[in-house]
Amino acid sequence: MISLNGTSFMNNSLSGVSRSLSRSQRRVHVPVVVAALSSNGRPGERNATLLMETTLKEMRDGSSAIEVDPKSTVGGGVDDVYGEDRATEDQSITPWTVSVASGYSLLRDPHHNKGLAFSEKERDAHYLRGLLPPVVVAQNLQIKKLMHNIRQYQVPLQRYMAMMDIQEMNERLFYKLLIENVEELLPVVYTPTVGEACQKYGSIFRRPQGLFISLKEKGKILEVLKNWPQRKIQVIVVTDGERILGLGDLGCQGMGIPVGKLSLYTALGGIRPSACLPITIDVGTNNENLLNDEFYIGLRQRRATGQEYAELLHEFMSAVKQIYGEKVLVQFEDFANHNAFDLLAKYGSTHLVFNDDIQGTASVVLAGLISALKVVGGSLADHRFLFLGAGEAGTGIAELIALEISKQTGVPLEESRKKVWLVDSKGLIVSSRMESLQHFKKPWAHEHEPVKELIDAIKAIKPTVLIGSSGAGSTFTKEVVETMTSLNEKPVILALSNPTSQSECTAEEAYTWSKGRAIFASGSPFGPVEYDGKVYLSGQANNAYIFPGLGLGLIISGAIRVHDDMLLAASEALAAQVTQENFDKGLIFPPFANIRKISAHIAARVAAKAYELGLATHLPQPENLVAYAESCMYSPNYRSYR
Numbered sequence: 001m002i003s004l005n006g007t008s009f010m011n012n013s014l015s016g017v018s019r020s021l022s023r024s025q026r027r028v029h030v031p032v033v034v035a036a037l038s039s040n041g042r043p044g045e046r047n048a049t050l051l052m053e054t055t056l057k058e059m060r061d062g063s064s065a066i067e068v069d070p071k072s073t074v075g076g077g078v079d080d081v082y083g084e085d086r087a088t089e090d091q092s093i094t095p096w097t098v099s100v101a102s103g104y105s106l107l108r109d110p111h112h113n114k115g116l117a118f119s120e121k122e123r124d125a126h127y128l129r130g131l132l133p134p135v136v137v138a139q140n141l142q143i144k145k146l147m148h149n150i151r152q153y154q155v156p157l158q159r160y161m162a163m164m165d166i167q168e169m170n171e172r173l174f175y176k177l178l179i180e181n182v183e184e185l186l187p188v189v190y191t192p193t194v195g196e197a198c199q200k201y202g203s204i205f206r207r208p209q210g211l212f213i214s215l216k217e218k219g220k221i222l223e224v225l226k227n228w229p230q231r232k233i234q235v236i237v238v239t240d241g242e243r244i245l246g247l248g249d250l251g252c253q254g255m256g257i258p259v260g261k262l263s264l265y266t267a268l269g270g271i272r273p274s275a276c277l278p279i280t281i282d283v284g285t286n287n288e289n290l291l292n293d294e295f296y297i298g299l300r301q302r303r304a305t306g307q308e309y310a311e312l313l314h315e316f317m318s319a320v321k322q323i324y325g326e327k328v329l330v331q332f333e334d335f336a337n338h339n340a341f342d343l344l345a346k347y348g349s350t351h352l353v354f355n356d357d358i359q360g361t362a363s364v365v366l367a368g369l370i371s372a373l374k375v376v377g378g379s380l381a382d383h384r385f386l387f388l389g390a391g392e393a394g395t396g397i398a399e400l401i402a403l404e405i406s407k408q409t410g411v412p413l414e415e416s417r418k419k420v421w422l423v424d425s426k427g428l429i430v431s432s433r434m435e436s437l438q439h440f441k442k443p444w445a446h447e448h449e450p451v452k453e454l455i456d457a458i459k460a461i462k463p464t465v466l467i468g469s470s471g472a473g474s475t476f477t478k479e480v481v482e483t484m485t486s487l488n489e490k491p492v493i494l495a496l497s498n499p500t501s502q503s504e505c506t507a508e509e510a511y512t513w514s515k516g517r518a519i520f521a522s523g524s525p526f527g528p529v530e531y532d533g534k535v536y537l538s539g540q541a542n543n544a545y546i547f548p549g550l551g552l553g554l555i556i557s558g559a560i561r562v563h564d565d566m567l568l569a570a571s572e573a574l575a576a577q578v579t580q581e582n583f584d585k586g587l588i589f590p591p592f593a594n595i596r597k598i599s600a601h602i603a604a605r606v607a608a609k610a611y612e613l614g615l616a617t618h619l620p621q622p623e624n625l626v627a628y629a630e631s632c633m634y635s636p637n638y639r640s641y642r
């Protein structure tokens with residue numbers, strides 16, 4: 001018996017656990033939790049807030065509050081126990097955790113709460129009697145009710161807030177809702193609404209999500225990471241908020257992005273939620289509006305740069321590897337160009353890192369192009385590509401196109417790059433500008449006389465494919481689209497900038513101005529367009545197709561590095577999922593409704609590449625990687641608590 005503040009604590013539950021565990025179960029890392037009992041030791045009066053220091057420390061290694069019926073976990077749900085080298089879920093290990101929660105706190109624990117779906121037996125076993133009204137409802141009915149409620153909100157931000165409330169209240173319900181209504185809810189929890197949520201994050205802020213690491217935490221980042229309740233992290237999405245979508249510097253309020261991206265890692269890629277960690281690094285903001293906004297939640301100072309910035313990021317990257325090991329995937333998201341390329345180059349050879357805006361966008365767009373060519377004809381090498389925007393997305397896509405052309409034709413990369421031209425704010429990137437170009441633009445400085453305007457670059461280069469990646473809205477004007485249409489029977493036009501307000505043109509503009517001839521896709525979603533009596537659908541060329549499956553592939557193979565060939569493999573896997581039926585509707589991407597299947601195929605191809613390149617550590621390689629990827633996916637169905 002241990003005494004703390006005059007209250008007695010006994011570790012009855014703990015000994016119960018030890019007795020119940022088989023030897024194989026003990027072999028895995030079972031989080032040891034000592035339930036705090038009141039002086040009379042009646043478990044009904046357990047109070048999770050009275051846990052001892054040491055217990056809390058152990059809980060940080062990944063504990064939960066509920067003993068789960070193993071029969072109810074098939075297909076996922078083992079988010080409390082983990083093996084050493086397993087994928088996202090471990091079905092070979094009987095899940096086992098110890099209850100530390102009172103019924104009251106159970107209802108407030110989003111990882112385990114089931115609301116009205118707690119069965120009669122569970123209500124008895126977990127001290128829930130009286131805390132819920134008598135009715136017991138199925139998860140499907142809860143979904144039906146919530147969808148009905150969400151549809152009542154006309155304002156997208158209200159829908160976003162409703163979804164965040166559900167996520168904070170009942171995690172499994174949130175994910176089931178999202179998975180089963182993905183096409184309707186993706187624009188709510190993700191692009192475009194998440195952009196508005198970040199802009200207003202200070203005002204709508206209720207409960208913190210994710211981990212905030214600011215300059216104040218310099219020298220203490222390892223300790224900060226230890227404050228996060230889960231230790232077995234598989235994916236981190238981190239931003240410093242400097243370039244949130246096409247909305248610019250939103251400082252600390254960029255947190256909405258890692259939170260949104262990670263909810264897609266789970267919903268679309270099946271990574272269990274407890275293995276996902278959203279992080280915002282706050283080094284200040286140069287956004288005057290935010291600095292003067294009384295509701296701003298971040299550091300009220302201008303951005304740290306140079307050595308101060310590099311040191312904080314380095315401490316972060318080192319701490320992450322120290323605490324989570326070398327197989328944790330760190331996804332850089334929405335960093336400004338000048339840092340994004342440097343971070344990827346600096347940590348690409350020592351950490352499992354991935355930049356979604358450079359590599360994820362590149363991979364999804366390459367997939368779109370591979371499938372567009374089935375409609376337009378020719379091989380990649382037969383086409384000419386012109387970009388508006390030469391930042392992370394533009395140069396990232398350009399490079400992947402060139403790599404794929406070289407792979408297909410065997411010509412050197414330098415030659416393949418000549419098929420690709422980029423326009424930035426100063427005009428066409430040409431060799432006479434070489435001296436003043438940022439390093440990531442230099443490979444694209446081809447021989448040509450200077451051209452200032454996009455429209456003149458189109459007339460000079462005569463591209464077959466036009467890609468917008470500048471973050472500046474309404475730049476594909478009527479004249480731009482008409483010129484592309486005069487040059488091509490089926491011009492491929494991709495307006496990638498996000499959110500909707502920053503899109504280079506709308507779907508309606510693309511179809512109307514091209515007289516229905518454009519092959520169009522956009523970064524933010526657009527609804528169907530009717531032109532001349534025909535309905536045109538447009539795909540969403542968004543990295544959400546790629547990163548969840550890519551992440552799953554890296555995790556199941558235990559990959560230790562991301563390699564360009566994995567991005568090419570992901571593109572090919574995605575393109576292979578586009579059916580004739582999709583093409584007939586004008587789509588060059590498959591519908592998001594099938595995204596979990598798509599992610600499994602992407603994961604399988606990425607994992608296969610990891611094995612082929614010797615970058616996988618989970619050996620032996622599973623025979624059927626698609627089936628294996630599917631079997632590792634988190635299921636949001638409720639588990640039964642004994």
Ligand SMILES: O=C([O-])CC(=O)C(=O)O
Nearest residue numbers: 191245356357498542543
């Ligand atoms: O978040 C999105 O929708 C796509 C993306 O990475 C960006 O625009 O930065």
Ligand SMILES: [Mg+2]
Nearest residue numbers: 333334356357
């Ligand atoms: Mg992004």
